[in-house]
């Protein structure tokens with residue numbers, strides 16, 4: 132890849148790159164390259180292709196269909212038995228796709244309209260190629276494509292999607308239109324550049340393993356990207372090996388503020404997480420009935436929240452905070468402090484009800500990270516969780532601008548956004564994290580990294596990446612995805628962070 136390998140491009144950006152590149156190339160070149168790259172990948176996915184493996188190729192009415200025709204010719208030439216399901220008028224295909232169709236027609240490839248589907252479904256296929264719709268998808272997929280996709284999603288053989296699983300919005304990761312449907316692929320080969328919708332919302336479930344092929348387009352045609360896949364190269368420059376000549380004061384204080392009656396555990400989880408991610412000292416301030424100490428983690432200093440002076444600590448406010456008047460008082464005190472700040476859970480719910488505090492927050496100095504899940508984000512933006520999920524990137528960016536803070540919009544494909552529009556999508560993590568308390572652990576991790584002098588953007592990127600990888604490691608070890616308890620993430624996250632730092636070249 133000539134372009135930055137973790138860059139993500141909107142459909143509009145891909146169209147600009149495509150148009151600029153097409154103007155400098157013989158017609159049809161990009162489609163030929165796309166079809167060839169996809170065919171090579173498909174052949175590699177089927178070890179038995181030389182002995183007459185069977186491919187079912189779905190071709191749509193646009194250029195995504197064109198890619199499919201090119202691929203079908205290559206698969207045929209490599210000895211595969213190829214059937215193309217195509218149910219549009221060839222003469223209405225765009226020019227390049229029409230050329231690719233004519234090329235495929237010259238081979239002994241079987242073409243079938245959708246009426247042939249029942250017989251086709253009875254056969255065993257080694258691979259299905261989805262070339263129905265790519266970035267030209269303009270509305271919800273309806274009959275007859277809907278029934279075709281529904282049938283393919285029930286098949287057991289692997290599906291390779293060309294560019295984007297048909298029906299998936301490449302910008303947002305949503306299924307296009309009301310009552311739409313989308314292909315569930317095991318693999319996606321995406322062209323020119325990677326796309327955000329493949330990695331967030333429904334994207335991770337529908338795209339499978341994503342391969343990117345830049346179609347050999349010259350680097351000068353690529354815009355400077357604004358959206359990135361979260362990877363250590365975005366944050367590792369702020370991680371430091373510990374010098375011998377250091378002490379606990381070198382690694383900062385974290386003050387967790389939360390733990391209302393019945394919700395002490397949330398604050399404790401955040402505190403333990405901050406401790407194990409390297410904070411020098413961790414205080415846990417409880418709104419009500421502070422315990423004398425945490426018997427499983429006596430290193431935590433438990434206090435009444437009202438007695439804490441947050442000015443010399445990084446503050447994590449929200450885990451188990453509740454929405455009482457005392458909670459609001461703590462929130463107001465925190466918003467007007469200049470300490471590095473992480474705001475989570477009920478702190479965000481309270482913030483949503485108070486425009487005066489929102490204003491103070493947006494004006495405050497220091498580093499601020501807000502970690503809403505979609506419902507908390509919806510309250511902050513006066514919309515619904517579904518409204519947030521309809522465009523997670525846009526919601527993250529809007530929150531970042533409005534609150535002048537780094538936003539961690541949680542969920543599958545967590546979106547990390549900052550006020551200048553730079554945005555990242557996280558691809559570590561898995562549904563093992565869908566359990567109570569994992570957000571508290573993440574907030575504590577953000578706090579620990581801020582306390583160790585990471586700027587807010589890098590602290591958020593690192594915390595989200597490490598948190599997700601800890602969940603992935605637990606799954607690899609057979610401890611999940613079912614039944615992971617949030618606290619189990621903490622020692623594994625510590626291992627991931629130490630692994631990153633120990634793997635860094637000596638400065």
Ligand SMILES: NC(=O)C1=CN([C@@H]2O[C@H](COP(=O)(O)OP(=O)(O)OC[C@H]3O[C@@H](n4cnc5c(N)ncnc54)[C@H](OP(=O)(O)O)[C@@H]3O)[C@@H](O)[C@H]2O)[C@@H](O)CC1
Nearest residue numbers: 161162192193194195264265266267268269270271272294
């Ligand atoms: N241009 C190039 O050089 C390159 C392009 N490349 C490839 O082309 C893809 C983009 O091609 P594209 O722009 O033709 O759009 P595509 O995704 O095929 O769909 C458009 C067609 O579908 C139709 N349609 C849409 N939604 C529908 C629905 N819900 N239900 C039913 N119909 C629907 C739509 O109809 P319309 O909306 O116009 O009525 C139109 O006929 C891109 O993803 C990549 O794979 C690569 O080869 C690289 C070089």
Ligand SMILES: Nc1ncnc2c1ncn2[C@@H]1O[C@H](COP(=O)(O)OP(=O)(O)O)[C@@H](O)[C@H]1O
Nearest residue numbers: 504541542560561562564565567568569570571
């Ligand atoms: N299916 C999933 N895939 C990846 N990450 C997930 C998934 N479900 C939840 N998470 C992550 O788990 C955490 C849950 O946070 P949150 O909803 O605040 O939980 P809690 O308030 O119980 O601590 C977030 O970091 C979120 O991104």
Ligand SMILES: [K+]
Nearest residue numbers: 261264295297
């Ligand atoms: K497709």
